[in-house]
Amino acid sequence: MPQESQTxxxxxPLTDLAATEALGARIAAALSIGDAVALEGDLGAxxxxxxxxxxxxxxxxxxxxxxxxxxxxxxxTPKLNVRHYDLYRIEKPEEVDELGLDEALDDGAALIEWPERALAWLPPDRLHVAMSLTNGSRKARISGPPRWAKPMQAEATA
Ligand SMILES: Nc1ncnc2c1ncn2[C@@H]1O[C@H](COP(=O)(O)OP(=O)(O)OP(=O)(O)O)[C@@H](O)[C@H]1O
Ligand SMILES: [Mg+2]
Incomplete structure (x- = not known):
């Protein structure tokens, strides 16, 4: 489907913890087996x-x-298995192979902090969340394939 390549x-804005919780609820509601969610951002983002x-x-x-x-x-979880990764300490790409990232997506979903350490592994249809904290203001820039647009739209307008 050509649309799948569109993003x-x-x-x-993540002005407080409640906003992050609400975004988490939206992502959780739409999360399915095979989904990868890349959580990118500096230390403490x-x-x-x-x-x-x-x-x-x-x-x-x-x-x-x-x-x-x-x-x-x-x-x-009742809906699906989830593996939560933090790849900050990964130094060589071979180390990623040992973490079973491929298998993780066969039977569940993966949430990946520091995804830039495993770029070659990440599926192109991931939900990508780039988090930032600038001058005390937190936000998440969210991108992904079209099927994520609707659940994320609901968050943006809530
Ligand atoms: N929306 C928010 N509003 C206020 N505080 C927040 C918000 N999101 C996170 N924090 C706070 O920021 C701090 C750092 O958050 P967190 O540990 O999630 O960052 P991180 O990106 O995972 O950092 P690391 O790179 O070290 O893993 C925590 O004290 C957390 O409570
Ligand atoms: Mg962290």
Whole structure:
């Protein structure tokens, strides 16, 4: 389908934690098996906070630690399995191979912090969330294939 190559782009202000929670709820509602969500942004931009919001909205009640040292955390939710990655400490692309990113998408979804460490692996139809904190103002620039446009539109106008 030619439309699949089209992309959308939209910016969502994340003025407080409630805004990040609301964005997480939107992403969680639309998330399906095979989806990759790239959470890009500098240290402290809010990537783990958004990953937590997505997981909470999928029904995860346990604590969601940052995968800074484990590199990946695994969650089973009623809707689908989710692997939460933090690739900050990845130094060589071979290390990514060992993290089972391909398998992750076979039976679930993946939330990936520091996705730039694994660019070659990332599926082109990922939802890409570029988070930033500039002069105290947080926002997320969201882009992806057309099927994500509608759920993300609802967030932008909420
Ligand atoms: N929308 C928001 N409003 C206010 N504070 C926020 C918001 N999002 C995140 N924060 C706060 O910013 C801090 C850093 O957030 P977080 O750990 O999610 O960043 P990160 O991008 O995952 O950082 P790292 O690169 O170290 O993994 C936390 O204290 C978090 O509570
Ligand atoms: Mg983090």
């Amino acid at each position: 959308f782009e939209r910016t969502v 809010g990537k783990t906070t958004l990953a937590r919001a997505i997981l909470h909205n999928l029904g995860v009640t346990e604590e969601v630690p940052s995968p800074t040292f484990t590199l990946v955390q695994y969650y089973e």
